[in-house]
Amino acid sequence: MTTKLFGQAVQRVEDDRLLRGNGQYVDDLMPGALHAAILRSPHAHARILGIDVDAVLDVDGVVAVYTHEDLDGAMAEPLPLLIPHPTLTHGRTQYALARDEINYVGEAIAMVVAVDRYVAEDAVGRIHVDYEVLPPVVGIENARDGELLVHDDVPGNRAARMEQEVGDAEAAIAAAPHRLSLDLEVERSACMPMEGRGTVARWDTDSHRMQVWTSTQTSSGVRAAVAAKLGLDLGQVDVITPDVGGGFGVKIVHPWPEELLVPMAARALGRPVKFIEDRREHFISSAHERGQVQHVDVGFDDDGRLLGLSVQFWHDNGAYTPYGLIVPIITSTQLLGPYKPANYKVVFDSLYTNTVIVTPYRGAGRPQGVYAMERTMDAIAAYLGKDRTVVRAANFIQPDEFPYDQGLLFQDGRPLIYDSGDFPASLEKLKALVGWDDFERIRDEARAEGRTVGIGLACYVEGTGVGPYEGGHVHIETSGKVKVSTGLTSQGQGHQTAFAQIVADELGVPFEDIEVVTGDTRRSPYSVGTFASRAAVMSGSAIALAARKTREKVLRIAADALETTPEDLEIVNGVVQVKGAPASRIELGTIAVLSNPLRYAFDEASKAATQFAVGDPTKPPVADDDEPGLEGKDFYSPLRSTFANGMHAVVVETDPDTAEITILRYAVVHDCGNLINPLIVEGQIHGGVAQGVGGALYERMAYNEHGQLENASFMDFLMPYVSEVPKHIEIDHIETPSPLNPLGLKGAGEAGVIPSAAVFASAIEDAEGFSITSMPISPSELFALRLHHEQKLQEGPHA
Amino acid sequence: MSTHAPTQTDPATGEELHDVRLHVNGIVHQVRLPARRLLSDALRHDLGLTGTHVGCEHGVCGACTVLLDGQPVRACLMFAVSAAGQELTTVEGLAQPDGRLGHVQQAFKECHGLQCGFCTPGFLTTITAGLRDNPDPTEDEARDMIGGNLCRCTGYQNIVKAVCRAAELGRLEPDQEDQS
Numbered sequence: 001m002t003t004k005l006f007g008q009a010v011q012r013v014e015d016d017r018l019l020r021g022n023g024q025y026v027d028d029l030m031p032g033a034l035h036a037a038i039l040r041s042p043h044a045h046a047r048i049l050g051i052d053v054d055a056v057l058d059v060d061g062v063v064a065v066y067t068h069e070d071l072d073g074a075m076a077e078p079l080p081l082l083i084p085h086p087t088l089t090h091g092r093t094q095y096a097l098a099r100d101e102i103n104y105v106g107e108a109i110a111m112v113v114a115v116d117r118y119v120a121e122d123a124v125g126r127i128h129v130d131y132e133v134l135p136p137v138v139g140i141e142n143a144r145d146g147e148l149l150v151h152d153d154v155p156g157n158r159a160a161r162m163e164q165e166v167g168d169a170e171a172a173i174a175a176a177p178h179r180l181s182l183d184l185e186v187e188r189s190a191c192m193p194m195e196g197r198g199t200v201a202r203w204d205t206d207s208h209r210m211q212v213w214t215s216t217q218t219s220s221g222v223r224a225a226v227a228a229k230l231g232l233d234l235g236q237v238d239v240i241t242p243d244v245g246g247g248f249g250v251k252i253v254h255p256w257p258e259e260l261l262v263p264m265a266a267r268a269l270g271r272p273v274k275f276i277e278d279r280r281e282h283f284i285s286s287a288h289e290r291g292q293v294q295h296v297d298v299g300f301d302d303d304g305r306l307l308g309l310s311v312q313f314w315h316d317n318g319a320y321t322p323y324g325l326i327v328p329i330i331t332s333t334q335l336l337g338p339y340k341p342a343n344y345k346v347v348f349d350s351l352y353t354n355t356v357i358v359t360p361y362r363g364a365g366r367p368q369g370v371y372a373m374e375r376t377m378d379a380i381a382a383y384l385g386k387d388r389t390v391v392r393a394a395n396f397i398q399p400d401e402f403p404y405d406q407g408l409l410f411q412d413g414r415p416l417i418y419d420s421g422d423f424p425a426s427l428e429k430l431k432a433l434v435g436w437d438d439f440e441r442i443r444d445e446a447r448a449e450g451r452t453v454g455i456g457l458a459c460y461v462e463g464t465g466v467g468p469y470e471g472g473h474v475h476i477e478t479s480g481k482v483k484v485s486t487g488l489t490s491q492g493q494g495h496q497t498a499f500a501q502i503v504a505d506e507l508g509v510p511f512e513d514i515e516v517v518t519g520d521t522r523r524s525p526y527s528v529g530t531f532a533s534r535a536a537v538m539s540g541s542a543i544a545l546a547a548r549k550t551r552e553k554v555l556r557i558a559a560d561a562l563e564t565t566p567e568d569l570e571i572v573n574g575v576v577q578v579k580g581a582p583a584s585r586i587e588l589g590t591i592a593v594l595s596n597p598l599r600y601a602f603d604e605a606s607k608a609a610t611q612f613a614v615g616d617p618t619k620p621p622v623a624d625d626d627e628p629g630l631e632g633k634d635f636y637s638p639l640r641s642t643f644a645n646g647m648h649a650v651v652v653e654t655d656p657d658t659a660e661i662t663i664l665r666y667a668v669v670h671d672c673g674n675l676i677n678p679l680i681v682e683g684q685i686h687g688g689v690a691q692g693v694g695g696a697l698y699e700r701m702a703y704n705e706h707g708q709l710e711n712a713s714f715m716d717f718l719m720p721y722v723s724e725v726p727k728h729i730e731i732d733h734i735e736t737p738s739p740l741n742p743l744g745l746k747g748a749g750e751a752g753v754i755p756s757a758a759v760f761a762s763a764i765e766d767a768e769g770f771s772i773t774s775m776p777i778s779p780s781e782l783f784a785l786r787l788h789h790e791q792k793l794q795e796g797p798h799a
Numbered sequence: 800m801s802t803h804a805p806t807q808t809d810p811a812t813g814e815e816l817h818d819v820r821l822h823v824n825g826i827v828h829q830v831r832l833p834a835r836r837l838l839s840d841a842l843r844h845d846l847g848l849t850g851t852h853v854g855c856e857h858g859v860c861g862a863c864t865v866l867l868d869g870q871p872v873r874a875c876l877m878f879a880v881s882a883a884g885q886e887l888t889t890v891e892g893l894a895q896p897d898g899r900l901g902h903v904q905q906a907f908k909e910c911h912g913l914q915c916g917f918c919t920p921g922f923l924t925t926i927t928a929g930l931r932d933n934p935d936p937t938e939d940e941a942r943d944m945i946g947g948n949l950c951r952c953t954g955y956q957n958i959v960k961a962v963c964r965a966a967e968l969g970r971l972e973p974d975q976e977d978q979s
Contacts, residue, residue: 011908011909015908015916016908018913019907019919020893021848021849021850021920023849023916023917025849025852027849028843031844031847061811061813115811115812116812193915194917194918195852195854195917196854243915243917245852245854245915245916246915246917246951246952278856279855279860492913492914492952493914682911683911683914683952683953683954685954687953690953713855713857714855715857715859719951721947721949722945722948722955725956727956
């Protein structure tokens with residue numbers, strides 16, 4: 001019998017190629033292409049009075065230069081607002097090349113196409129732009145003041161105000177025995193994949209087809225955008241996503257200006273054109289996330305049980321809103337985590353600033369929501385003098401309460417209903433894993449040695465596997481090899497491996513015989529994309545369904561050939577055999593031959609197939625309800641999102657002199673339903689925790705008052721190296737399968753990063769004994785907080 | 800030699816070109832390049848060795864790390880003309896002579912030491928040099944070895960594991976040392 005692969009730590013099939021340097025990332029393709037370079041705004045806010053490109057035309061090697069004046073038709077219109085929302089009353093998007101006003105440093109103004117990137121950049125440096133510099137709006141407070149405007153026609157810089165309420169939060173808070181208020185802040189960070197954005201396009205003059213290879217999280221989305229903006233039929237455009245060097249959200253925005261400009265130039269010039277973003281460009285012209293200011297009012301009882309929760313927050317959406325309100329909507333709903341406040345009200349303003357756009361970054365609004373909720377839980381525990389885990393446990397949704405309806409609308413417009421989970425069991429596991437109950441002893445021992453340590457925890461629930469659909473296609477070739485396609489992309493999550501594991505089990509074929517293709521619109525034209533921890537849930541389910549359809553056909557044809565019934569057959573190691581009589585057998589490849597009544601004997605398999613009689617000579621070779629070939633295709637479309645969950649705990653040590661923060665232990669309990677491949681899931685957790693450490697302790701976007709990003713390089717924007725991450729991450733899984741999909745899956749891609757700001761704030765607060773309300777926190781900030789706290793103590797309680 | 804006089808002008812760009820002999824993975828390539836062509840670009844675009852990746856172009860991320868006479872260097876911080884005549888090893892040169900994965904590559908595969916794979920070539924070259932100097936590193940020494948390379952996907956735990964596993968493979972099969 002074939003060993004079941006679902007749930008096994010199978011080594012990745014992707015790796016051999018990538019380890020040999022044979023990966024194919026966008027910049028590895030089309031070596032002879034022309035190169036594009038973009039002139040980007042040096043000002044955060046300015047009017048363009050004139051652009052002089054004359055000096056460019058003298059540069060040898062320059063092929064073309066484009067400004068907004070050179071764009072026509074739909075290309076001259078603003079870029080799409082991808083996800084409109086009724087409360088997004090003042091949505092704004094930029095032009096592919098700026099028309100008259102620019103709203104952030106880095107906004108695209110002109111594009112040069114030349115024989116290589118060096119020459120293209122030389123030429124960009126010769127373009128002269130006449131600006132009328134305008135005062136910029138930087139930071140949430142300035143945006144909220146509304147004194148200066150980003151867009152003249154958007155009063156108060158408010159793109160949207162959205163409100164949801166369950167019960168009567170204000171009345172419940174007013175009537176509660178205890179009340180607290182918190183003011184919290186989180187700064188901007190960014191995805192920073194090691195590979196920046198990149199696009200190469202070729203216009204095939206013979207077949208009138210546009211072929212685009214782009215480092216995206218959505219091939220089908222880019223395809224639709226290119227077709228719409230360049231006036232092509234969808235059927236004329238192919239978008240292929242090759243190897244992608246990381247995404248984390250920033251590559252879901254579509255189209256980026258360059259994803260339109262490059263195909264446009266390729267068609268106009270009749271030559272392939274390539275754009276490869278450099279690191280500075282990535283900082284100033286892609287997307288950031290996380291920046292929020294929050295105010296929480298909470299009422300609770302003597303046990304710390306929530307009676308009413310009211311949250312208001314201000315979300316910095318940057319200069320435009322191409323991705324709508326997804327990030328703040330997620331914050332406002334996922335804030336509730338594993339808890340059930342009886343009454344909840346949330347209001348947010350999404351505000352324009354003259355800074356880079358804000359779009360989902362791994363976790364997508366959840367880290368901020370979890371931060372607000374978990375800071376509140378810690379504050380309640382501190383106020384009541386209770387253990388922080390006890391207060392959380394008092395508020396948990398209980399295992400017998402699933403499915404649990406939070407009474408809100410989620411980001412997909414569907415009810416926020418949790419499908420499964422076991423929060424009390426997760427908390428017990430986490431406490432055991434991190435040694436929670438033993439920590440007071442460790443703290444005392446550390447104190448005796450003059451050391452300061454603290455422990456923190458944070459819980460989250462994460463809506464994953466968001467719809468509307470994904471598809472799977474499974475094709476068994478006459479060689480017995482199985483070719484699988486799904487439309488969503490892969491940017492390092494091991495999809496080829498995980499999906500092949502699913503197919504191997506469903507079809508009973510050897511893992512090595514399965515090849516999975518992702519993100520190619522030629523193979524899978526209908527698809528959504530890789531984001532929101534949806535790949536395994538959506539494509540995994542779709543592929544399983546497609547494989548089941550294929551299996552049905554396999555068994556039908558085999559039953560006919562072996563003169564038995566499908567129920568009497570099983571597939572073992574690529575061979576269909578009669579249960580209990582394995583000598584009666586037929587190879588899958590042979591069935592593939594039988595499925596196609598084109599009876600030329602191309603190969604040995606075809607010759608073998610001619611031994612079996614197929615069909616009734618009185619009927620057509622392909623029946624009315626059948627089709628030739630051994631293929632199965634299906635789509636999976638869920639009723640609503642599934643909800644993964646988990647809890648993190650960290651032990652930190654803070655240096656009494658330098659305030660340096662050191663991670664001593666890090667523990668994760670994680671529930672993503674059934675695990676397809678624990679190796680890959682744990683890898684996702686490791687990576688998420690590292691990004692979370694970055695967001696909590698190091699990363700911030702240092703905009704000055706002029707809207708200049710002062711740390712737009714890896715020398716100045718501090719991402720964790722190996723020296724900054726926990727040496728070991730202790731992980732325990734709990735598997736509460738989702739009832740919503742055929743494999744019981746929940747997403748796992750983002751979980752690692754979601755509770756980080758909250759868990760570090762909790763631990764640092766515990767170590768220091770004063771509240772932490774603003775993240776990330778650097779040693780110098782912690783040092784300043786200590787001084788402030790000491791000063792307050794000296795001044796006494798009434799100062 | 801890195802001081803060749805310009806021999807020709809590029810007809811497309813008017814740039815002066817230099818004849819440069821690059822020794823890469825045991826093969827000698829004769830190329831004609833502008834003096835300002837980065838080594839990373841020359842490897843990738845002139846020689847087609849696209850395994851060396853460019854992540855930041857300012858020497859911080861380490862994705863473009865290659866071995867220059869056995870020492871790890873950032874190919875994005877060096878002009879191709881200045882690498883003339885020296886022995887370069889890129890990720891394409893790390894497999895064993897019989898075509899099997901080299902020890903470091905094999906260890907990365909076993910330990911799930913890569914996700915998107917973009918930073919991986921720089922880690923592989925760096926570790927190859929590191930294990931040559933210290934074939935039996937402690938876990939802390941393994942961390943030091945990769946302390947200059949950025950990875951955004953893996954969280955590094957599995958890369959540290961891979962360094963230790965590669966050292967173990969090297970001890971198990973010392974005769975099949977990686978080509979470097």
